[in-house]
Amino acid sequence: MTSTSTSTGGSPLSPTARTTVTRGRNRAVVDRAALHALLADALVAHLGVVLDGHPLVLSAAYAFDPAGPDRDGTLYLHGSVAARWLRASGAATVCVTVTQLDGLVVGRSAFHHSMNYRSAVVIGLARPVVDPAEKDRALAMVVDHMLPERSATLRASTRKELAATAVLAVSLHEASVKERAGGPGDEPEDVAAGTWGGHIPLRVVAGAPVPDEDARGAVPPDVTARAVRMAPGGPAASRPGAR
Amino acid sequence: MTSTSTSTGGSPLSPTARTTVTRGRNRAVVDRAALHALLADALVAHLGVVLDGHPLVLSAAYAFDPAGPDRDGTLYLHGSVAARWLRASGAATVCVTVTQLDGLVVGRSAFHHSMNYRSAVVIGLARPVVDPAEKDRALAMVVDHMLPERSATLRASTRKELAATAVLAVSLHEASVKERAGGPGDEPEDVAAGTWGGHIPLRVVAGAPVPDEDARGAVPPDVTARAVRMAPGGPAASRPGAR
Incomplete structure (x- = not known):
């Protein structure tokens, strides 16, 4: 089993008991740069909330700001103000998991x-973003996370659009x-049997x-730039396998 | 906003209040065949559990059996018996979400x-699989979900390997x-401005x-078959955009 640890600088992650990796310790990565690289590469987050006593996990678009107002930076999630899960998670502890299959x-x-x-697993209190300037900026970041530099080319969001959108912020600290x-x-005896083993790289x-x-x-x-960057023959993302 | 509904047969989904789609109703799909097609295409599930009062979401490999022993079929997840979340979710209500970005x-x-x-969002009691025959079959299905027909080419799992692996079953009913x-x-006035709009297809x-x-x-x-089927020029999966 091969473990890859990125070491590209940044302050270390400081996981608490509930975010400490308890299985496969050799796979845990403790530098914040690895977290940022993963969040930059992936496009979908899975948000877990407790609703009526049971867990609910929903996929969501996101963005992150390493210099955001929350401790160690901010993860932003957005959705409709009418969405049950967004209302349920305001000021509650949420878990945001972002996975990239390689x-x-x-x-x-x-x-x-x-x-x-x-x-990446991020656990924290969900902070509903109410400040109009922060909300507007967060929504622009969500667009730019999907399509870099796009928000600057778009008209300003209307007050109605901003009012119809809920944004949650979660600290990247934990x-x-x-x-x-x-x-x-593999087991030594299976290797000794002389068969094939390896892996199939996957990529979006x-x-x-x-x-x-x-x-x-x-x-x-x-x-065009986004499509070219992600084209089958385009440059690889910062995947461990690509380094 | 375009909505695509698959209608390829199968008994309808019967969501309860907690799995009823409350936002974007035009995007809800109510036939079981769409659930099966998605579960067949995707490779990673996100399992949500409540641990120490807060939600925890972890990615996991999975398999599903439409004819499994649970109502409307069975979703299987596996992990180490030492994994905290797997122990925590035995006989508890869990949420398993499988998302494919298109x-x-x-x-x-x-x-x-x-x-x-x-x-897809599946909510149900997690049933720890203890019957050795079901466990062995479930683990073979997880391998075959990744690499179709592979399990038949492998040696039998040892008792030690089976004992070291925990398998959870969740009914596909809810x-x-x-x-x-x-x-x-888009808004009519933005369309009237005469700019470009559309989408960028994504694929693993x-x-x-x-x-x-x-x-x-x-x-x-x-x-080889798996790699060819998922090659950039290979046949498309059953994505809505590909139909």
């Missing part, structure tokens, strides 16, 4: 099949990151931008 | 940026599916299998 691990036994991945990379950690790629029926003019450069 | 929606305003995705596809649902693709340092012989056909 590959399938092909072992020589069922037991040693695995996946290569990076996964966080942990796990990573797995490489091939299987973009196709060509698809215009809607009302589209006029050329594809904007920010959209 | 694209980035490029709106003509920040408000109408979105993502194309399919997401489930909901949301889907979004297509371009943005595989690279060539990477042998580990002990690998001998040819890449097994099941591994």
